[in-house]
Amino acid sequence: MRKTFMSSRSLVATFMISMAACGMATIGCGDSKPPAKSGAVGGGPSATAPPAKFTLAWSEYPSWSIFGVADEVGLIDGKAGAMGSIEKKYNIDIELLLASYDQCITLYGNSQADAVCITNIDILGAAGSRNSVAIMPTSTSAGADACITAGIKSIDELAGKPTRGLEKSVSQYCFERCLEKLGKNPADYPFSQMDPEQAAQAFQGKDEKIPSIMVWNPFVMQSVRSRNDAHVLFSSESIPEEIIDMVVVGKDSLGKKGGSDFAKAVVETFYAMNQRMNDEKTRDATLVGIGARFAKLELEDMKTVVTQTRFYSDPKDAVRLFTEEKFQKETMPLVSKFCVEYGLTPAPLELSFGTGKGVIDFDTTFVKEYLEQPKK
Amino acid sequence: MIRRDIPMWLFLALAIGGVVALLVSYELLSARQTRINPKQTTIPSFAKLNEGLQKIFQPQGTEENPKPPMFWNDMRATLWRLFVGLGVGVSASIVIGVLMGAYRWIEAPLSPIVMFLSKIPPTAMMPIYFAVAGTDQRMFTSMVALGIFFSMAQSIYQAVRDNVTDESINKAYTLGASEMEVIFEVIWKQILPNVIDCVRMQIGPAMIFLIAAEMVVSDAGLGYQIRMQSRVLNMNVVFVYLVILGIIGLIAEFGLVSLRRWLCPWFEEGTR
Numbered sequence: 001m002r003k004t005f006m007s008s009r010s011l012v013a014t015f016m017i018s019m020a021a022c023g024m025a026t027i028g029c030g031d032s033k034p035p036a037k038s039g040a041v042g043g044g045p046s047a048t049a050p051p052a053k054f055t056l057a058w059s060e061y062p063s064w065s066i067f068g069v070a071d072e073v074g075l076i077d078g079k080a081g082a083m084g085s086i087e088k089k090y091n092i093d094i095e096l097l098l099a100s101y102d103q104c105i106t107l108y109g110n111s112q113a114d115a116v117c118i119t120n121i122d123i124l125g126a127a128g129s130r131n132s133v134a135i136m137p138t139s140t141s142a143g144a145d146a147c148i149t150a151g152i153k154s155i156d157e158l159a160g161k162p163t164r165g166l167e168k169s170v171s172q173y174c175f176e177r178c179l180e181k182l183g184k185n186p187a188d189y190p191f192s193q194m195d196p197e198q199a200a201q202a203f204q205g206k207d208e209k210i211p212s213i214m215v216w217n218p219f220v221m222q223s224v225r226s227r228n229d230a231h232v233l234f235s236s237e238s239i240p241e242e243i244i245d246m247v248v249v250g251k252d253s254l255g256k257k258g259g260s261d262f263a264k265a266v267v268e269t270f271y272a273m274n275q276r277m278n279d280e281k282t283r284d285a286t287l288v289g290i291g292a293r294f295a296k297l298e299l300e301d302m303k304t305v306v307t308q309t310r311f312y313s314d315p316k317d318a319v320r321l322f323t324e325e326k327f328q329k330e331t332m333p334l335v336s337k338f339c340v341e342y343g344l345t346p347a348p349l350e351l352s353f354g355t356g357k358g359v360i361d362f363d364t365t366f367v368k369e370y371l372e373q374p375k376k
Numbered sequence: 377m378i379r380r381d382i383p384m385w386l387f388l389a390l391a392i393g394g395v396v397a398l399l400v401s402y403e404l405l406s407a408r409q410t411r412i413n414p415k416q417t418t419i420p421s422f423a424k425l426n427e428g429l430q431k432i433f434q435p436q437g438t439e440e441n442p443k444p445p446m447f448w449n450d451m452r453a454t455l456w457r458l459f460v461g462l463g464v465g466v467s468a469s470i471v472i473g474v475l476m477g478a479y480r481w482i483e484a485p486l487s488p489i490v491m492f493l494s495k496i497p498p499t500a501m502m503p504i505y506f507a508v509a510g511t512d513q514r515m516f517t518s519m520v521a522l523g524i525f526f527s528m529a530q531s532i533y534q535a536v537r538d539n540v541t542d543e544s545i546n547k548a549y550t551l552g553a554s555e556m557e558v559i560f561e562v563i564w565k566q567i568l569p570n571v572i573d574c575v576r577m578q579i580g581p582a583m584i585f586l587i588a589a590e591m592v593v594s595d596a597g598l599g600y601q602i603r604m605q606s607r608v609l610n611m612n613v614v615f616v617y618l619v620i621l622g623i624i625g626l627i628a629e630f631g632l633v634s635l636r637r638w639l640c641p642w643f644e645e646g647t648r
Contacts, residue, residue, distance in 0.1 A: 102607050109609040110418040125608040129417040167595070168608060193595035193604070194511065202511055209512060252413065344608045359415075 051093040052258030053080060056247075056266065057113035059101040062217070062302075062309045063139035063245050064117035065293035066273045067096055072289060073276075075269050086269050090261040114253035115266065120244040121173050121335050125344035127360040131251035134362045135263045137318050138270060141243040143308035144217040145174040146235035148203065150227060151211055155182055158212060158233060164194040164202075165214035168342045170243055171196065173335070175214045177242060178234045203230075217305055218295035241321065242331050245309070251361075263366045267315075271370060274313035277306075315367045322362045328353050332362075420612040428612030446601060447620075453596040457513065458579075458586055461520025465582075466575055468521065469528035474567070476529070477536025478559060487533070494530045498523030498585050502592070511593045516586065523585040524578040535570035536563055569643035572636040579628045583621070 058064045071078040075086045078096030087094055097104075097113055108116035109126040115135075116126070123132060152158050165171035176186040191214065194202075200219035202210045204226035212233070213223065224230050236243055247266055253259055276282040277290075284299055287306070291297035297305060312318040321327055332351050339345045352358030354365070406419040420428065432447040443449065476483045476490070498519065505522075509515040540563050548562045590599025598617055605613040636643065 102603075106606055106609070110611075111413060111416065129415050129609045130413060131415065168604060193600060195592040198506060198511065198593050201506065205507060207510055209510065 051083065051087070051091045052256065052262070053093045053095060054114045054253065054258070054262040055095045055097055055112075056115045056117070057097040057099055057104040057107045058117040059099060059104050060294050061101070061117065061245065062144075062290060062294055062305050063311050065290045066138070066270060067117075068098065068293040069286060069289035070269045070273050071096055073273075075272055076265070086265050086272070089268075090258075090265045092258045092261050092265055094262065094265060108248070108250070111250065111252075114256075114259075114262065115247060115249040118246060118248050119170050120246060120332070121170050121338065122344075123246070123248050123360060124336060124339040124349055125168075126248075127349055128345050132248050132360045133251055133254055133263075133356075134246045134248045134322075134360065135366045136267050136270065136364075137244045137246050137312045137321050139245045139309045139311045140241050140321075141170070141174070141216070141236040141245070141308070142240060142310045143235045143237045144220060144305070145170060145214070145243060146216075146220045146224075147175060147178070147212060147214045147233045148220065148223045149212040149231055149233045150203070150206075150229045152233065153231070155179070155184060155233060159184075159188045160190070161211055162190045162192050162209075163212040163214050164192055164199040164210055166196050167191070167193040168344055171214045171216065172342070173338050174236050174239065174243060176338070177334070178236070178238045181238050182234065203227075217308060218297060218301075220308070221301060221304065222295075241327065242334070244321070244327075244331075248360075260366070264369060267366045267370050271313070271315055274311060277311070278313060315371045318367050319364045319371070322353065322364045328362075417609050417611045420615060424612045425615055428610065428614075428616045431610075431613060432616060449596050450598050450601045450617075451620075453594070453600075454586065454590065454598045457516040457590075457597070458520065458582060460513070461517045461586070462524070462575070462579070462582055464517055465521035465524040465578075466528065466571075469525045469532055469574075470571060472525075473529040473532025474536055474559065474563060476533040477540070478563060483533070490526050490529050490533070494526035498581070499588050502585075502589060505589070506593065515593070516589060519585050519589055520582045524582050527581075528574050528578055531574050532567065532571060535567045535574075539570060540566045569636050569640040572632055572639070576629060576632040579632075580625065583625070587621075 056067065058067050060068075067076070068078070070076050070086075071084070074084050076084040076094050076096070077087060078094065080093060080095040083093055097107065099107060104113070104116050105118060105122055105126055107113040108118065109129045111130060117138070118126065120134070123134065126132065147158075147163060149158060152161065163175065165175065172191055175189070175191055179186045179189055194210075194213075196213075196215040196219055199210065199213045200215050200223050203213045203223050206227065213219075215223065220232075220235070224232060247270070249259070249263055249266075254263060273286065277286045287302040288299050291299065291302040291305075294302075294305070312321065328351075336345075336348050336351065340348055349360060350358040352361045354361065354363055356363065402419070403422060406421040406424075409416045409419045410421065417424070433445045435445055436443040436449075472486065472490075476486055501522075502519070505515055505519045509518045544562055544566070545558055548558050553561065586597075587599035587602070590597040591603040594600045598621060602614050602617050605611075605617070
């Protein structure tokens with residue numbers, strides 16, 4: 001009776017439905033598995049096991065795009081299953097995940113990435129869901145976050161006028177801290193939510209309702225140039241070494257087999273790239289490489305950018321920052337207060353500096369080990 | 377056998393069973409994730425979801441400067457944008473759709489344009505809306521309105537063409553109706569159920585544009601809150617908001633179907 005068991009159309013439909021079901025099952029598994037599956041799926045752990053796999057989520061930002069360039073020059077290979085020279089040295093496989101900054105935070109906080117490039121403000125929010133270790137500062141904002149206005153010449157004039165930028169973020173932190181430093185009450189200066197890219201675009205398009213924006217680079221640079229009446233009212237230059245860009249690894253990931261090798265490899269990659277940037281011969285090429293991964297900026301722009309985003313290119317400088325009193329006793333408590341005030345964390349988180357006790361630990365072990373390495 | 381009926385009690389039992397199975401497996405998944413990372417917020421347990429629910433109804437702001445709970449603030453912003461956008465979009469598409477269906481000389485110049493533009497995903501046009509319409513209510517209105525306008529005008533125009541027979545129009549003319557009377561008494565009344573169904577179909581897409589835009593440019597609204605809360609990894613609030621979005625969808629669906637049944641009891645379902 002039923003010679004044709006299924007018509008071709010129902011076959012196609014069945015196929016598609018089963019594919020979708022498989023897809024959902026895979027996604028489900030992915031979510032429920034521990035972070036970044038280490039080791040091979042079927043095989044148990046063994047001494048000569050294939051290199052442990054780790055993922056680093058990064059977004060385009062000067063001192064983070066460095067990892068993209070490191071992939072290009074072969075120090076690391078960002079694809080899973082392929083290894084660059086530093087990866088081979090430590091026998092680990094680093095997978096680079098390029099995503100938008102917000103996505104990076106979500107990836108890391110939800111344990112879909114072992115490590116993330118993040119600021120010292122946003123990490124507090126993420127550390128609420130995952131114990132974290134900051135292994136190295138990569139740069140600090142020295143003008144890369146700025147309040148740009150049009151038709152508003154002084155800070156007093158800005159009072160009561162809306163500034164647009166990303167809420168609960170570095171932008172809002174910088175906005176309030178700068179105002180405090182300048183002796184103003186941040187409560188008099190409304191700040192309202194808008195994606196920084198959209199805010200910059202609207203400002204550049206001379207939207208009259210947006211006379212003031214608080215954004216980060218490349219939007220700072222683009223916005224200042226786009227209009228003759230654009231004017232930097234204040235910037236992160238007023239709060240030196242308060243906004244720190246860093247690499248953070250999940251404590252769970254660091255504790256995995258090969259975890260500390262992963263941290264060492266990331267540290268070594270960062271400083272190797274910095275050497276290229278400081279070397280006359282490779283400087284321009286490296287900057288061009290970073291620019292290609294940072295809003296497609298050209299060499300001249302990149303030269304400006306690296307003055308506004310000061311790199312911790314000297315490991316000693318990195319150790320100095322994480323161990324000095326100002327960072328531990330002033331900056332981080334201020335950041336912590338901000339995070340509680342704006343609901344990034346429900347209560348102040350326990351911070352620690354090298355002791356490993358806090359939910360977020362600023363640990364210089366790996367940078368120090370890099371310093372102690374015999375130089376070739 | 378295909379389409380063999382099952383008893384009502386079994387149907388209900390299976391329906392409830394499906395929901396219960398989903399909830400139980402969710403809680404198990406959450407418990408498993410919590411075993412791996414006790415601080416995880418990715419798959420919040422029901423207890424955590426309840427905390428999220430409490431949180432959205434808590435008053436915001438300080439004592440001197442109190443603000444409404446985030447839920448009301450966001451709902452007000454989103455629903456207002458949605459209603460204004462839908463209102464403008466639906467009325468415009470009814471006018472244009474009916475005119476296109478009624479007059480060949482309006483249909484000819486407009487139908488290729490409407491047909492083409494209805495195929496461009498409105499979310500892809502977001503940058504243009506931002507650039508042209510700014511970032512306030514005007515932008516949300518124009519985005520929702522234009523986002524649904526083209527495909528709705530297209531369906532209404534087709535409904536007028538296909539569902540209103542020549543006979544009924546000729547009958548009306550024979551009985552001495554004016555053109556306006558034909559449009560309002562014959563065409564409009566016959567396509568009203570199609571229009572209501574169209575609105576029902578377009579609420580989903582309208583919500584998509586709206587939420588996507590709110591994630592980017594707004595300082596209040598469901599989309600804004602979902603972005604901000606997922607940014608600070610409060611997934612329990614995000615999940616509660618997603619459930620709320622589902623409930624809004626169900627209410628809209630139920631409301632419009634009831635409206636159609638009440639206004640057009642003659643309309644036979646499923647015969648289109």
